[in-house]
Amino acid sequence: MIKYENQNGYIEITNNYxxxxxxxxxxxxxxxxxxxxxxxxxxxxxxxxxxxERASDMDNSSQGITVKSVNGALVIDLxxxxxxGVNISAIANSIVNKVRYTIESATDLKVSxxxxxxxxxxxxx
Numbered sequence: 281m282i283k284y285e286n287q288n289g290y291i292e293i294t295n296n297y298x299x300x301x302x303x304x305x306x307x308x309x310x311x312x313x314x315x316x317x318x319x320x321x322x323x324x325x326x327x328x329x330x331x332x333e334r335a336s337d338m339d340n341s342s343q344g345i346t347v348k349s350v351n352g353a354l355v356i357d358l359x360x361x362x363x364x365g366v367n368i369s370a371i372a373n374s375i376v377n378k379v380r381y382t383i384e385s386a387t388d389l390k391v392s393x394x395x396x397x398x399x400x401x402x403x404x405x
Contacts, residue, residue, distance in 0.1 A: 282349050284389065293387060298347040298354075305382040306345075306358055309374045311366035315344040316359040316399040344399070353392035354383060361400035372396040 282293045303315055344359035356379060362371055376394040383391050 282347070282354070282389070284352075286388070295347055298356075298383070299345040301382060301386060302345050302347065302356055302358065302379050303343070305379045306360060306375050309371060309378055311362050311371040312360050312375065313363050313402040314361050316361050318344045318346065318357070318359045318397075318399075350392065353390040355393045355395070356383070356391060357395045357397065359397045359399045361402050362398055364401050364403050368398055372398075 281295060282298065284291055306312055307315065346357040348355045358375065358379070360375070362368060375396050379394050380391045383389065
């Protein structure tokens with residue numbers, strides 16, 4: 281949970297909100313095929329969650345996302361898979377700009393870093 285104070289008082293924003301916001305912004309970028317689990321524990325949680333929530337058709341847009349507050353600014357780590365044949369550097373730059381803009385405009389918090397980790401390349405079907 282991220283807590284900060286503005287002229288209206290204290291505000292607390294959950295990590296789940298940030299993860300969904302970042303995931304939706306990243307997945308809207310050209311070439312991003314899916315979010316990827318960042319570690320083994322997150323993979324296990326994802327499998328269990330998908331089995332439990334299969335009937336409700338939940339998305340996995342928050343998978344593979346870590347948001348931390350460091351010295352009053354946010355540090356965001358993303359783990360994604362991209363389409364085969366796309367320019368990875370261009371996709372990464374697009375994601376960094378889109379995520380930074382989305383978070384800063386939605387929450388009025390400063391984003392100091394957006395780290396994009398390419399974990400896989402998916403073939404075009």
